[in-house]
Amino acid sequence: MVSTLAFLPFRVVYAPTKMVGRVVAWLADGYRSAPTVERVLIFPSWAVFRVVFLAGLSLSQLLHAAARRSVEG
Numbered sequence: 001m002v003s004t005l006a007f008l009p010f011r012v013v014y015a016p017t018k019m020v021g022r023v024v025a026w027l028a029d030g031y032r033s034a035p036t037v038e039r040v041l042i043f044p045s046w047a048v049f050r051v052v053f054l055a056g057l058s059l060s061q062l063l064h065a066a067a068r069r070s071v072e073g
Contacts, residue, residue, distance in 0.1 A: 003071045010063040017056030024049045 027046040031039055 003067075006067040006070045007064070010060055010067055013056055013063055014060040017053060017060055020049055020053045020056060024053050 024046065027042055027049065031042045031046060034042060
């Protein structure tokens with residue numbers, strides 16, 4: 001029970017980050033196969049989602065490490 005609660009903040013951050021990562025991959029795939037005009041339209045949203053994904057990934061890694069330390073020690 002305690003380990004489940006310790007990892008809850010990690011899971012709350014990780015789940016949306018995983019979905020944002022899928023959006024980033026989908027936009028990148030569309031960018032590769034798009035004509036120039038569409039690339040200009042895709043790039044800004046891809047960049048924003050990429051930054052959100054990297055921030056969420058970093059935060060989830062920090063929360064996971066903190067949860068592991070609290071459960072182990």
